Amino acid sequence: MPISSKGFARTSLALIIVGLIALVGIVGTAIWLVERTQGHFEAVVEARETRQAAVDLRNLLQDAQSGQRGYLLTLDEAYLEPYGAAIGAIDAAYERVEGVLAPYPQTEQSVRGLRADIDAKLTELAETIALARQGNVAAAIDIVRTDAGETTMGRIRSMLDTVIDVGDMRIYDGVVEQRGAATALRVVALIGALVIIAVIGGAVLLVLRYTRELDMATDAVEILNRDLEDRVAERTVDLMRANEEVQRFAYIVTHDLRAPLVNIMGFTSELDAALDPVNALVDQYPEDSDDPIVVAARQTATEDLPEAIGFIRSSTRKMDGLINAILKISREGRRELKAERIDLQALVESAVAAVHHQIDESGGEARIDLPAPPIFTDRLALEQILGNILDNAIKYRHPDRPIHIDVDGRQESNGRIVISIRDNGRGIPGEDHDRVFELFRRSGNPDVPGEGIGLAHVRIMARNLGGDITLQSNPDHGTTFIVTIAPDLRVIARHKA
Structure with missing residues (x-):
């Protein structure tokens, strides 16, 4: 059957x-x-x-x-x-x-x-x-x-x-x-294991049978093509529907997001290009024409379609940004960490220096106090963590006060390194303290552009370094991000091995 x-x-x-x-x-x-x-x-x-x-x-x-x-x-x-x-x-x-x-x-x-x-x-x-x-x-x-x-x-x-x-x-x-x-x-x-093997075997047989039946349907269409045009058309429609089902199934299974996005971008460009002959045709009629069809066509060609194409392009750009963000997080998660000896004071000073001109422009200041011993960790990951948090402190500054950033550090009794980055910015409401670490989630109604992946990325990197990140915040006093990392990433790597 x-x-x-x-x-x-x-x-x-x-x-x-x-x-x-x-x-x-x-x-x-x-x-x-x-x-x-x-x-x-x-x-x-x-x-x-x-x-x-x-x-x-x-x-x-x-x-x-x-x-x-x-x-x-x-x-x-x-x-x-x-x-x-x-x-x-x-x-x-x-x-x-x-x-x-x-x-x-x-x-x-x-x-x-x-x-x-x-x-x-x-x-x-x-x-x-x-x-x-x-x-x-x-x-x-x-x-x-x-x-x-x-x-x-x-x-x-x-x-x-x-x-x-x-x-x-x-x-x-x-x-x-x-x-x-x-x-x-x-x-x-x-x-x-036997059940899973049976399920996999059943799935393989099902796909093979379905593929074989699709091939048989194709052969049937070719045979009928030599006999009756009506039946050819009927079978062709059936085959197209079957192919569409296969394509949708392959899309769901492989999660191929970028291919349809590229198609949308291409067809949007074609639609945009197709507007030129339509506009040329509409322009042949006087602008004060009372013909309702001409009026509707002119509005469609000059307002409705450009606006729709603009929305499509805006959405595809956003979708492309989200895909790139996910790929960035995925690549970072697969990157092999390299533990090296790091002077934490020097590394933090370098990270703060990268944003110091923006702090100076606001009339603010940055203070660093890190009485922590040298650590062995991944330099790039730690730089990205600090850079992202400092960038947020700049972007989400309070409009009524100059930027003030304090970076403190200490080593706890269990050996873990704790870095606290405190700002005097807008702050984060209590109900959003956990939400801001979720992928594509942002606090409140921000007026700063972004995809909402920064802090999610920071949490992933902090956990890769054997620690975590939390925050304390309120809108009146700003936000304090507390980053904990392992003092020696080599020990963690040995345990994993």
């Missing part, structure tokens, strides 16, 4: 929507899986910390008990060295266990019992060692033989072993969940 122009457009739109849904699904699912994996990772880290705290406390208690037993058997003071080291670290180890178990209220009673058992065990150890040191080894051994200390130690081990086992289980479950999330992410990516 042949594909109509509308069917082709609908099918193309459907394929685009399917591809977009697949892409959004992949991105959304990937974000969700990443967040989930992060949660499992944090749970594994917490479980490892809990397990390690329990193991450390258990080992310290065992070291203390081993030191006690060794001393009671040999009365060798060397066995008391690990005992003393363990005793000194047990309180800190217990507090660590208590801290990692604090988020779990159900363990509160067990933790208190653990503290009591540890105190009882430490008391028993200290008592037996004291008796042995006094020479009453038999009494110390009798205390050990009661197994009260061993029973207490058993409860401690049981409690800590439970914590360790739970930690091991949580670690295992977290690792399994992380692996599952990674597998799911791979599956989602694979399915999404």
